[in-house]
Amino acid sequence: MLSAQDWTAIGLTLRLATVSTLVLLLLASPLAWWLARSRSVWRAPVAALTSLPLVLPPTVLGFYLLVTMGPEGPLGRMTLLLGLGTLPFSFAGLVVGSVVYSLPFAVQPLMHAFQSMGDRPLELAATLRASPIDTFFSVTMPLAWPGFVSAAVLSFAHTIGEFGMVLMMGGNIPGQTQVLSTQIYGHVEAMAYTQAHTLAAGMLAFSFAVLLCLNLLQKRGIRVGT
DSSP, X not given: OOOHHHHHHHHHHHHHHHHHHHHHHHHHHHHHHHHHHXXXXXXXXXXXXXXXXXXXXXXXXXXHHHHHXXXXXXXXXXXXXXXXXXOTTSHXXXXXXXXXXXXXXXXXXXXXXXXXXXXXHHXXXXXXXXXXXXXXXXXXXXXXXXXXXXXXXXXXXXXXXXXXXXXXXXXXXXXXXXXXXXXXXXXXXXXXXHHHHHHHHHHHHHHHHHHHHHHHHHHHHHHHHO
């Protein structure tokens, strides 16, 4: 039986995942396009920096974000000067941390989708005098739709399962920063294993459904592309 606090944590988690996914798609699309098409000497360092959350422990990344956005950090001082307060231990801080930590899960599927297109569709669009923006929306997006779907699904699911980053950036404040992962942690600490099992089993089922959908989408994308 889920408590009111459990439902609040579920709602906050879904809200965080939705907002983070939308922000990630907006930021990752141009970045992935540049990484897929650029031959700049900066491509490799930028790609490595983007992929850093894949190997860096979330607590380490969360610590440096906490320092950067804290009252003594450069970003924290800027937000204080703007009258916005500090981002740590707030929903906005959770969004920033989630976007940074989940960035490679949005960039990599999009980058691979853009690379698999090849140059021929873009060359044909150029011969028709299509502008770069028109080419992106009318040619690139329809051809790379499996990448966009994968990026959205992976970003959403990864945000829901975050723990270390959330704990460092937001703590475990009920109704404000307490999400599913930290709620489960709280239940375990209180030895409320029944409630923890209910939430954990739901996340397990959700994770399996996400992976199953991704596999089905990848197969369908291959069939459409052939």
